[in-house]
Amino acid sequence: MSSILVTGIGELTTNVAAQARPDDHRDPTGMLGLVDDAAVVLEGSTIAWVGRASDAPAADTVCDAGGRAVIPGYVDSHSHLVFSGDRAQEFAARMTGEPYSAGGIRTTVAATRAATDEQLTSHVARLVAEMRAQGTTSLEIKSGYGLSVHDEARSLAVARQFTEDTTFLGAHVVPAGTTPEDYVDLVTGPMLTAAAPHARWIDVFCEDGAFDVDQARAILAAGTDNGLRGRLHANQLTYGGGVKLAAELGLVAVDHCTYLADDDVSALADSGTIATLLPGVEFSTRHPYPDARKLIDAGVQVAIASDCNPGSCFTSSMALCIALAVREMRMSPAEALHAATAMGAQALDRDDVGVIAPGKRADLVLLEAPSYLHLAYRPGVPLVAGVWQGGRPVVPGS
Numbered sequence: 001m002s003s004i005l006v007t008g009i010g011e012l013t014t015n016v017a018a019q020a021r022p023d024d025h026r027d028p029t030g031m032l033g034l035v036d037d038a039a040v041v042l043e044g045s046t047i048a049w050v051g052r053a054s055d056a057p058a059a060d061t062v063c064d065a066g067g068r069a070v071i072p073g074y075v076d077s078h079s080h081l082v083f084s085g086d087r088a089q090e091f092a093a094r095m096t097g098e099p100y101s102a103g104g105i106r107t108t109v110a111a112t113r114a115a116t117d118e119q120l121t122s123h124v125a126r127l128v129a130e131m132r133a134q135g136t137t138s139l140e141i142k143s144g145y146g147l148s149v150h151d152e153a154r155s156l157a158v159a160r161q162f163t164e165d166t167t168f169l170g171a172h173v174v175p176a177g178t179t180p181e182d183y184v185d186l187v188t189g190p191m192l193t194a195a196a197p198h199a200r201w202i203d204v205f206c207e208d209g210a211f212d213v214d215q216a217r218a219i220l221a222a223g224t225d226n227g228l229r230g231r232l233h234a235n236q237l238t239y240g241g242g243v244k245l246a247a248e249l250g251l252v253a254v255d256h257c258t259y260l261a262d263d264d265v266s267a268l269a270d271s272g273t274i275a276t277l278l279p280g281v282e283f284s285t286r287h288p289y290p291d292a293r294k295l296i297d298a299g300v301q302v303a304i305a306s307d308c309n310p311g312s313c314f315t316s317s318m319a320l321c322i323a324l325a326v327r328e329m330r331m332s333p334a335e336a337l338h339a340a341t342a343m344g345a346q347a348l349d350r351d352d353v354g355v356i357a358p359g360k361r362a363d364l365v366l367l368e369a370p371s372y373l374h375l376a377y378r379p380g381v382p383l384v385a386g387v388w389q390g391g392r393p394v395v396p397g398s
């Protein structure tokens with residue numbers, strides 16, 4: 001097995017909690033486990049050694065980071081990449097005053113059903129490559145633009161070619177030509193049977209205009225009976241019972257969490273369910289941002305993800321999400337990076353990624369910057385100088 005020594009790292013984010021350093025604005029609480037003048041040894045697909053460069057062992061090849069920063073690869077725990085077409089016109093209309101509603105999903109459903117398997121696969125491949133070039137090395141992909149037995153199953157089969165973390169989201173919206181009652185029967189019956197072999201998770205868009213709490217409860221229960229684990233889109237557009245349902249069921253994560261009452265926040269803190277915030281959505285729909293500060297101060301675990309999708313948020317940039325989390329949601333830079341890496345991994349119940357430590361998968365991002373702080377400090381600037389995924393250099397420069 002060949003080894004690579006990445007040395008000369010000016011600032012390494014490990015996500016292995018270290019002592020608090022109140023005077024160091026990069027990581028006052030120690031959550032990022034920063035190591036200055038660091039080195040990492042990659043052996044095959046895993047990390048073999050982490051420490052000070054002066055203590056590093058020899059390896060087959062050496063890569064000198066030249067004083068630049070290295071972070072763990074992003075873990076994007078929420079994306080909808082299996083679709084066809086785009087909704088740029090709808091975006092333009094929204095920016096000139098029309099409101100966002102869940103119904104726009106049906107436009108993408110028609111385009112997705114009309115696409116061949118090969119077209120869907122090459123489209124996902126292009127988006128995954130786009131993400132990787134920006135530092136995302138692990139991701140979740142949902143179905144939800146097929147909304148028929150055949151189209152949901154093939155959407156998940158396409159997604160499975162790119163990640164183990166595939167999510168059955170047949171309950172995205174009720175398609176035209178059916179009643180909510182009949183559609184829930186389909187989602188919890190034949191569609192689930194066809195989807196389950198290709199999925200790890202099941203998800204429901206629990207929202208006005210999509211599915212209510214009782215429907216979400218029934219769909220998640222059916223998924224659990226078929227070996228899938230639950231997650232939920234909740235409280236994105238309105239107050240409602242979705243977040244409390246997620247907490248009650250002890251789901252690993254509930255996503256969006258924009259409209260929260262005080263008892264939603266306490267339910268999340270008590271259950272340990274991770275609130276995955278998706279600030280690109282609020283940016284792209286011109287909606288108010290979730291109150292990340294209130295959640296974190298109440299003891300809620302917070303992750304951030306892209307929600308890359310053609311309707312409400314067509315960005316694949318986790319760096320943009322970090323910048324928005326810092327600027328618009330009052331997360332500290334350290335909290336935002338941690339939420340985009342280690343917490344993203346926890347939101348997918350993964351313990352092999354999101355952290356730079358011996359035994360973990362060798363997913364590293366070399367930044368064209370002396371510190372990870374530049375991710376929020378220099379918004380919109382492409383700062384990825386190299387990416388290793390499973391120990392392989394996948395972006396030029398690494």
Ligand SMILES: [Zn+2]
Nearest residue numbers: 078080233307
């Ligand atoms: Zn979503």
